[in-house]
Amino acid sequence: MKRRNIGIMAHVDAGKTTVTERMLYYTGLTHQLGNVDEGNTIMDTDPQEEQRGITISSASITTYWNYAGNQCCITLIDTPGHVDFTAEVERSLRVLDGAVAVFCARSGVQSQSETVWHQADRYQVPRIVLINKMDRQGADFAQVVQEIRTKLHANAVPVQLPIGSEDDFKGVIDLVTMTALIWHSPDGKTYETTTIPSDGALAAEHARQHLMEELALVNEAFFERFTADPTAITVQHIRDALRTATIERRLMPVLCSAAYRNKGVQPLLDAIVQYLPAPEDLPLINGTDPASFAGLVFKIVTDDYTGKLGLIRVYAGILQAGDTLWNSRTGKRVRIHRLLRIMSNKYEAIQQLEAGDIGAILGAKDLRTGDTLSSPDHAVTLEPIRFPHPMIGFAIEARSAKESVKLSEALSRLLEEDPTLSVEIDASSGQTILKGMGELHLDVVLEKLKSDYQVEVNKGQPQIAYKEVFTQSVTHCATYKKQNGGSGNFAEIHFELSPRSDGQSGLEFIDAIRGGAIPREFIASVQKGFTAAMGTGVLAGYPVDAMRIRLFDGMIHEKDSHALDFEQVAHIGFKAAAVQAGPKLLEPVMCVNVTAPQEYTGAVTSDLTRRKGQIKEVEARLSMQCIQASVPLSRLFGYITTLRTLTAGRASASMKFEQYQLAT
Structure with a gap:
């Protein structure tokens, strides 16, 4: 059976949840048309999602689409469009094979469109483009295609043209088969395949010519056919070339729809099968040491009924209930008790997961997002998922002493589920600081504490995630010396602290020691000490974003110098030198x-x-x-x-x- 693992990604209000709901309806998985405005969608199951009318947490579901007489298993992940929940997009794209990028026909490319597009670029995800809401006032298909090409620098090429727009949107012209698809039925289940309307024939000819020219530029075999005899090119030739170009990310096919009006979704399902890759079409993922089984845990979900679930993408091998795997992060074996297929907020028990499958595992202890699970006799570590750092925070406290324990337990569970949340204890005030990606993100978390865990909190004023940086260079000598009667402690370092000139974050450490003034093993301790010291700046206690340390001299004591002494002297030296280095x-x-x-x-x-x-x-x-x-x-x-x-x-x-x- 064919398989596709795809994500639906877009900016807020492009209609991606509606697109997903229509896909589930036309594949036969659901029997009613779910709508965001009515709060009856399959994918938005969180009460806050229904209340706010937005997707907060990515949801996965598996359905089947019959294409050309063959069933294709499609695993869909509907991702949030709001930037505060960008981590959900990040972890989804990490495990998907392809994506449908949805754009509003009126608002076009928005800031979050760029964010999710660049996330997909980073994970090299092939994608097709759907320009949705062709029924909206001001819809402009050609304008949005042009914006995608200029603002996202993407080779977006229409494979469809709209027939009409706004209230007159009736269907699409298929540029591959040169036919018109017209929707008449209210639920959109049936549509008519007919000849292209006369007023759209010339535009369709030009667009098809443009499509074939673009394919000729990115596909050598198609170029040879095109230059030899364009009339001999068949529909299958075009589809094959489109599929290859899409998988290689040389071209993005563009389709259009009005999902809310139930028009244009079935051709999208066809295009997913036609052009997006199966798991076996993509290159091998990066990892260390090949494995007989390898899977990546991309999300943790705490379910009241089943308990703690790990959502996993299988990259190699077969996983069965009862198998024992190796967790590369903890260095421990974990036993898998049960396997489940994800159906939005419901789960179905299954016997095994194969390469290419996305499912859930139950029973494995100490799981975190980004963990690699592999065969114990062939350990492997897959490329991790990268998440952005929290931007703002609030000081929070339980409203009563007896709720403090409940708050601590609830925060622990939320931190497991959401890697962009963090909890810190302020050293000076002792307050608990909850940090997240934005105001909406933290509002959602506080509402979850109240509704899911029955914990109400008091929150303080917003706190910004400031950083510190140095603007001047300073040379300094630091000494750490301690004598307690017996063996003592001694370390001395001479170093230059300065701003980084390469625009990068973190510590740039230059070992300029000559003549063995400091032994090699102690130099590593100096670097470790400076790295740790960057966690607390001297201006206002915020982390230091970047600095350059050039270690050029030092001294040791033959008996009293230890590795920890050189970590300590780096701390001491940093505190003294940083004050003179123009901190900002x-x-x-x-x-x-x-x-x-x-x-x-x-x-x-x-x-x-x-x-x-x-x-x-x-x-x-x-x-x-x-x-x-x-x-x-x-x-x-x-x-x-x-x-x-x-x-x-x-x-x-x-x-x-x-x-x-x-x-x-």
């Missing part, structure tokens, strides 16, 4: 994108400027203005509420992390 605060700056009616442009830009924002671009799109600005995160608390007030609720905004810059 770095603050996170966000890229803010606002879409507002034209008459509110002045009010929106004035408010952004008042928040110390820099207006980068103002672009007209129909009667709306798209405003992009760089704004310090510290100035953005409560911004969405203010924006709604300024624009009578008619504007929308999204934001993503842009960079750290010197605080003003």
